[in-house]
Amino acid sequence: MDSESLLKYVQEEYSERIIGGEMVKGVPVFEVKPEKWVSLCGMLRDDSDTMMHSVSNYTAVDYREKHGGFKLVITIFSHILNHRLTLETLLPAKDDEIPEIETLATVWPTTIWFEREHAELFGIEFINHPDPRHLMLDDDWDEGYPMRRGWTGTDFVVKPDK
Amino acid sequence: MGIISKLPAYMETIPGGGILTTTTEKLLNLSRASSLWYMLFGLACCAIEGLMATGASRYDFDRFGMIFRASPRQSDLMIVAGTLTHKMGKRLKVLYDQMPDPKYVIAMGGCANNGGPFYYDCYSVMKGVDKIVPVDIYIPGCPPRPESVLEACIQLQEKVKKEKMGKWSASTE
DSSP states (O other): OOHHHHHHHHHHHTTTTEEEEEEETTEEEEEEOGGGHHHHHHHHHHOTTTOOOEEEEEEEEEETTTTSEEEEEEEEEETTTTEEEEEEEEEEOOTTOOOEEEOSTTTOTTHHHHHHHHHHHHOOEEETOSOOSOSSSOTTOOSOOTTSTTOOOTTOOOOTTO | OTHHHHSOOEEEEETTEEEEEOOHHHHHHHHHHTTOOEEEEEOSTHIIIIIIITTSTTTOGGGGTOOEESSGGGOSEEEEESOOBHHHHHHHHHHHHHSOSSOEEEEEHHHHHHOGGGSSSOSSBOSOGGGTSOOSEEEOSSSOOHHHHHHHHHHHHHHHHTOOGGGOOGGGO
16 A cells, blocks of 8 residues: 555544544654554554554654653554554653553564663553563663653763753 | 893803792782783673774784683683673673782773763763773773774783782772
8 A cells, every 4th residue: 555545544444543644754644542542553453454563663752842741653564565654642741740551562562672661761651561671771770761851860961062 | 032031030041041030029920911811891892893803813912911701700801892881880890899809900992981972961871980990091092993902901011010919909909
């Protein structure tokens, strides 16, 4: 399926689960409702017209100042049908709040490590995550979430010319 | 000539050879300096230059008596080659504590000296190996040339040769 028809297909078929969709540089990007995040991903995987079996990229962005929360961004790909799309969802959070969302590990097990990284670096809690240990930081790390904007730690040096 | 040229000593020639007199301290120090076995501690790209290229045939670490050991319990020297993170720092301290005295540390490259390119805006990298273990020689560079590593070893050998027997564990002072 080419990008335009994929955009149109997902917008018509899953209209009650997404807030909006647009084409960004040739890739369809959809804003998903947070409570429908896991169910939509599962449906896109099992749908015979999309067959999204592969996760290309899965990341989180700190948009607390711009949009009032964290965004989860996942790019999924179908090897069989050779198309890709990007899903985004906004998790509302202010200041030091820790947003919660259901884990995607039930849909794609490869997201377990991604979510471990998001949990320790951004402070997003994934409910029912099968392996909620730290991935990269030390086990007894207690200095907060380093990828959040404005974070500072004990050994942290800010570049002077900023 | 070997040992005679390196040891300040009194030599008396007798028919069929000679008698060499020196102090135990100098003889032992020369032996230690000429057999510094180093532990492999390659953490990043410096390991390619400092441990692999320098140890291979072109630069030939072995001619200084430097032989790599894979275990801290058999080594006198730790060459920390690469970026040390906070998480790895604890492991480095454990391995350093396992080395028998007298022990020496060479911090190789900018990352091991003071954090290097990761000094600013970095949450995970330790700003220098000397935050957790005492360092004898610092090698600047990113990464340093193998010649710099050889020079550092010569400097360390000079340091070892000057030590007093009672202060062999200089690194823990």
